[in-house]
Amino acid sequence: MEIRTPRLILRSARPDDLEAMHAVLSDPRATLWWSTPPHETLEQTREWLDGMIANGPDHPDFVVERDGRVIGKAGFWNLPDVGYILHPDVWGQGLASEAVGAAIDHVFRTRDIESLTADVDPENAASIRLLERLGFIRTGFAERTWNVGGVWKDSLYYALTRADRAAATAGQAPA
Numbered sequence: 460m461e462i463r464t465p466r467l468i469l470r471s472a473r474p475d476d477l478e479a480m481h482a483v484l485s486d487p488r489a490t491l492w493w494s495t496p497p498h499e500t501l502e503q504t505r506e507w508l509d510g511m512i513a514n515g516p517d518h519p520d521f522v523v524e525r526d527g528r529v530i531g532k533a534g535f536w537n538l539p540d541v542g543y544i545l546h547p548d549v550w551g552q553g554l555a556s557e558a559v560g561a562a563i564d565h566v567f568r569t570r571d572i573e574s575l576t577a578d579v580d581p582e583n584a585a586s587i588r589l590l591e592r593l594g595f596i597r598t599g600f601a602e603r604t605w606n607v608g609g610v611w612k613d614s615l616y617y618a619l620t621r622a623d624r625a626a627a628t629a630g631q632a633p634a
């Protein structure tokens with residue numbers, strides 16, 4: 460399964476994505492608000508990647524490639540909940556908007572699903588901004604939802620309906 464956007468390829472994960480995904484998931488800048496602490500061993504990333512591959516080639520969860528380099532992942536490990544992480548080297552160029560937007564539009568096109576969700580740390584300004592730009596609407600807040608490496612984290616909850624997405628992309632050329 461492969462999706463092309465102007466700058467990116469989103470595709471199913473493969474075993475040889477291990478090193479590149481480890482570079483992302485072991486970087487403490489990238490995992491600051493992630494659901495796990497930075498991966499310390501390649502084995503941890505292998506297990507994570509095996510889980511992604513086990514979801515199957517039709518599952519809408521994607522490794523993100525730019526110019527042949529794997530820069531992260533975007534999609535739905537667990538539908539309808541969206542998840543994304545990119546290598547800090549590539550932040551701030553609109554690449555998450557492009558990748559996550561494409562994954563969302565793919566799901567709305569191919570699945571009979573009315574609403575997507577997101578769970579984000581209230582301190583994760585970049586992710587909150589990204590969700591709102593994509594059209595997500597805040598639906599709730601809960602304290603102490605995740606214990607990551609012994610530290611309790613809170614959650615903001617977001618949802619995106621088909622109508623919200625259509626409103627957010629009105630006037631934009633489809634990717």
Ligand SMILES: CC(C)(COP(=O)(O)OP(=O)(O)OC[C@H]1O[C@@H](n2cnc3c(N)ncnc32)[C@H](O)[C@@H]1OP(=O)(O)O)[C@@H](O)C(=O)NCCC(=O)NCCS
Binds near residue numbers: 492493
């Ligand atoms: C969240 C993340 C994917 C964003 O990637 P990115 O490619 O830099 O995002 P984009 O360039 O598409 O920017 C999306 C929006 O966020 C804004 N933004 C980016 N970094 C920001 C920051 N540090 N603070 C505030 N806003 C920020 C951008 O300006 C943009 O908004 P705009 O369209 O109004 O200008 C990236 O920071 C990341 O991988 N973080 C670590 C993993 C993570 O936290 N995942 C989410 C778990 S819920």
